[in-house]
Amino acid sequence: xxxxxxxxxxxxxxxxxxxxxxxxxxxxxxxxxxxxxxxxxxxxxxxxxxxxxxxxxxxxxxxxxxxxxxxxxxxxxxxxxxxxxxxxxxxxxxxxxxxxxxxxxxxxxxxxxxxxxxxxxxxxxxxxxxxxxxxxxxxxxxxxxxxxxxxxxxxxxxxxxxxxxxxxxxxxxxxxxxxxxxxxxxxxxxxxxxxxxxxxxxxxxxxxxxxxxxxxxxxxxxxxxxxxxxxxxxxxxxxxxxxxxxxxxxxxxxxxxxxxxxxxxxxxxxxxxxxxxxxxxxxxxxxxxxxxxxxxxxxxxxxxxxxxxxxxxxxxxxxx
Numbered sequence: 001x002x003x004x005x006x007x008x009x010x011x012x013x014x015x016x017x018x019x020x021x022x023x024x025x026x027x028x029x030x031x032x033x034x035x036x037x038x039x040x041x042x043x044x045x046x047x048x049x050x051x052x053x054x055x056x057x058x059x060x061x062x063x064x065x066x067x068x069x070x071x072x073x074x075x076x077x078x079x080x081x082x083x084x085x086x087x088x089x090x091x092x093x094x095x096x097x098x099x100x101x102x103x104x105x106x107x108x109x110x111x112x113x114x115x116x117x118x119x120x121x122x123x124x125x126x127x128x129x130x131x132x133x134x135x136x137x138x139x140x141x142x143x144x145x146x147x148x149x150x151x152x153x154x155x156x157x158x159x160x161x162x163x164x165x166x167x168x169x170x171x172x173x174x175x176x177x178x179x180x181x182x183x184x185x186x187x188x189x190x191x192x193x194x195x196x197x198x199x200x201x202x203x204x205x206x207x208x209x210x211x212x213x214x215x216x217x218x219x220x221x222x223x224x225x226x227x228x229x230x231x232x233x234x235x236x237x238x239x240x241x242x243x244x245x246x247x248x249x250x251x252x253x254x255x256x257x258x259x260x261x262x263x264x265x266x267x268x269x270x271x272x273x274x275x276x277x278x279x280x281x282x283x284x285x286x287x288x289x290x291x292x293x294x295x296x297x298x299x300x301x302x303x304x305x306x307x308x309x310x311x312x313x314x315x316x317x318x319x320x
Contacts, residue, residue, distance in 0.1 A: 044297075047290045047293055047294060048290075048294065050286060050287050050290040051067055051068070051287060051290040051291045051294055052064060052065070052067070052287070053287045054066075054067075054285075054287050055286040055287045055290075056284040056285070056286060057284060057286060063287070067287050067288045067290075067291045068291055070288060071288070071291055071292070071295070076263075076267070076270065076275055077272075077275055077292065079263075079267050079270055080263075080270045080271055080272045080274065080275040081272055081295075083168060083267075083268065083269070083270055083271055083272075084235070084236060084238065084271045084272040084273075086168055087168060087171065087172070087175075087235050087238060087271070088232055088235045088236065088303070090168075090172055091171070091172045091175045091176075091231075091235055092228060092231040092232055092235055093228075094172065094175075094176060095175060095176060095179050095182050095227075095231055096182060096224065096227050096228055096231065098176050098179050098182075098183075099179050099181075099182030099183040099185070099186045099227065100182075100186045100224075102120055102179070102183045102186075103183050103184075103186035103187035103189075103190050104186075104190060106183075106187055107187070107190050107191065117183075117187075120179070120180050120183050121180035121183065121184060122180070123177050123178045123179075123180060124178045124179070124180030124181050125180070126178070128240045128241055128244070129240060129244050131174075131177070131178060131241075132174065132240070132241045132244040132245050132248070133244060133248055135173075135174050135177060135245075136161055136244075136245050136248045136249055137248075139157070139160050139161065139170065139173075141157075141159050141162075160173070161245050161246070161248070161249035161265075161269075162249050162265055163265065164265045164266040164267075164268040165268070167245075167265060167268035167269045168268060168269070170245070171238075171241060171242055171245065171269065174241055174245070175235075175241070182227050182231070185223055185226070185227060186220070186223065186227070188223075189219075189220040189223035190216065190220065192219075193215065193216060193219045193220065194219075197215045197219075198211055198215060201214070201215055218314075221311055221314060222311075224311065225307060225308060225311040228307050228311075229303075229304050229307050229308065232300065232303045232304065232307065233300050233303075233304070236272065236273075236296055236299060236300050236303075237273050237296075238271045238273065239271065239273040239274055239277065242262070242269040242270070242271050242274065243262055243269075243274055245269060246260075246262060246263065246264035246265075246269045247260055247264070249264060249265070250264040250265070261278075262274040262275070262277075262278060272292065272295075272296055273296070275292065276289055276292040276293060276296065279292060280292075
């Protein structure tokens with residue numbers, strides 16, 4: 001009696017099982033895939049396409065690389081890029097360091113920790129427009145209490161938002177004022193560091209700085225990387241605070257119907273997203289605005305890859 005050959009049937013059944021498994025995985029992934037296609041892939045592809053056109057919401061004309069060539073000679077765009085990169089280079093490290101320092105302080109104090117944590121976190125909860133208006137008035141040389149106090153102490157503060165060289169430092173102070181989100185993340189990371197590691201290091205004679213350098217920093221390095229990357233992306237999109245600060249300082253915030261050119265004073269608060277908005281939604285140069293959006297996207301990608309590589313190298317050195 002001959003036994004029927006079942007190898008082909010077994011292979012077909014295995015192939016069907018693999019196909020069903022793939023379809024099941026795709027079914028579970030379909031909400032994310034649809035969202036990715038609709039809200040990222042399609043807008044990115046459309047932005048690339050429109051960047052080669054002259055588009056003003058009514059007419060569409062293919063012009064090739066003219067928008068990219070215009071970017072090379074757009075002085076306002078380069079001013080906005082320099083201001084934005086200055087904020088990335090200064091504000092982001094200061095926010096991470098300040099948030100880490102505040103979190104480290106909260107882990108050490110015994111009394112009043114809850115009150116101090118609330119005081120540091122509340123400014124982050126205030127809407128950006130309200131927080132910016134309040135901060136500009138607090139720093140106003142004529143009416144701000146900070147200037148009155150420092151004048152009496154003998155070291156007057158500069159006019160942050162009316163003096164071009166001090167405008168970006170003023171925005172940096174505004175950003176540090178609302179550092180509560182970074183502080184909370186850092187505090188959670190510090191509280192998650194195993195105390196046994198500190199105890200073992202103390203027994204071996206390690207000092208406070210050595211414990212911080214070789215235990216705290218490597219343990220919380222993923223949180224540091226997350227804070228740095230999100231801080232860079234957020235600062236590259238810095239729009240509301242410099243726009244509101246410039247309008248309030250220039251005295252045009254309470255004048256409805258007036259046209260305001262961002263960057264007061266003297267272009268010192270002009271950021272890249274502001275110029276993108278001005279070109280796209282005030283000048284209706286949508287094609288050129290798409291070029292600016294792609295430049296901002298590419299810059300964010302470069303910074304993200306650089307930071308992730310640096311933190312990965314740091315973690316590797318500590319592990320070895």
